[in-house]
Amino acid sequence: MKSTISKISIGLLASMSFCVASAAEKPNSKDLAQEIANPLTTMVIVPIQTEYNDNIGPEDDGTRTTIFVQPIIPIELNEDWNLITRTILPIIQQDDIFPGAGSQSGIGDISESLFFSPTEPTDNGWIMGYGPYVQLDTASDDYLGFDEHGIGGSFIALTVDGPRTYGFLATQYYSAEGSIGDSYSNFFIQPFYDYTTEGAMTIELTSESNYNWNEDQWSIPLTITASQYFEVSGQPILFGGGFKYWLESAPGDPEGLSLNLNLYLLFPK
Template sequence: MTHTHIISTSVFLLSLTVLLSSSTVLAEPKDSKSLAQEIANPLTTMVIVPIQYEYNDNIGPEDEGSRHNLFVQPIIPFEVNDEWNLITRTIVPFIDQQDIFPGAGDQSGVGDITASFFLSPVEPAGGYWIHGWGPVFQLDTASDDYLGFEENGIGLSYVGLTVDGPKTYGFLTNHIYSAEGSLGDTYSNTFIQPFFDYTTEGAMTFELTSESAYNWNDDQWSIPITLTASQYFEVGGQALLLGGGVKYWLKSADSDPEDWSLNINLYLLFPR
């Protein structure tokens, strides 16, 4: 599968996701600033479909590898009852990579899909702390052995945040074990994502975050710092945010990039 085919396939899947998800919600007017701020909330009660492209290089022991990532990440909430919501967050990665280690060659296709389920109370704890928890599954869907872990994984996930005027801040964390054979025998990974977002009166959201990970089996940290800016628009009645930013790798594991990465982000919003 070529990089062009990856883009075409992902656009098709995105269109299908949008059609399915938009049929489950009713549009009501909201001001643009409030909508722009919703992208910072992993426990949002509206359907959001983020599409994130990222380019990385300087990968591998000889720093000669490069990778194009395209992540399609639909967030779909469900009302369980008057007191609880269930928020689903699925990450589908499309990958095109070259020479990530000597002799690896090129690979293109789908990586492992991650699906998280957050049970979240409707009323914030203490009146300000929005949080949710639940299982997370890593599915062995990679189309090439070099694009995934070659095993299914299972774990627990938690997210907590607060909204303070134009500011949204909190963290998301999970831990995933390989689920085949002895639990965690192949991999045991902790993911930690603190985030701080600020939304302006002009409906632009700035985000500072770190999608850090620790590999317990290999005793390795991955610590990138990302700064992005996204502006709210409406195109043909469709609410969306478009932006991008940079990522700097403070600490890289053996399979990570080094120095700087670039990203472009598109968020499709479907207000209730």
């Protein structure tokens, strides 16, 4: 799983938003562009991320294209707490990921994160969220998923300093069938640093890294993306792309440089 991939990916609260503004003030384009950097937003956001990887497998012959659909839906529990749901649905097309594997296409394992988050940041300005993580065995082909359900927990912390938003997301998850963690036990961590310009472009530097405890193996990609805000028929969106370079690859991971495109649909209150 690459929760961003994540980034997921991923992938990552108006009451905990990046800007200090009057409740009656309508967010401007820069505010909305910076909102994509807040995984705990109380704005509904639907990121659709497409990633192309090659140099996969023992002979570096494999290729994979993945579309990650990652709706983020906030729920106001009460005046003190919010619940943010983050779903990741991967749609995959891959070829020759190892000798004799052939081609596969379909959906991968769907993951669901639930973040319980206080509506107020800490005294030093940090926004927190934590809760359960579930990975569902939904892959349409054995080569597209783990072939097991998974469970775990996630924690996220971020802060905003003017145009800058930075923090990290961490998830520990295990196989949930048979002996817990017997098939896999993985730790995912995603530090991120985002800068939003006056022209409503958000530039992000992140690393969606995964550590396999059973194999004692890191996967460490470094990603840089840029996404520009604009509106289409009144619908706020951000569109952009970037590059991912694999600093450390586990067996079966891509190597070298990967490409990605990002589309964010924003639904302000």
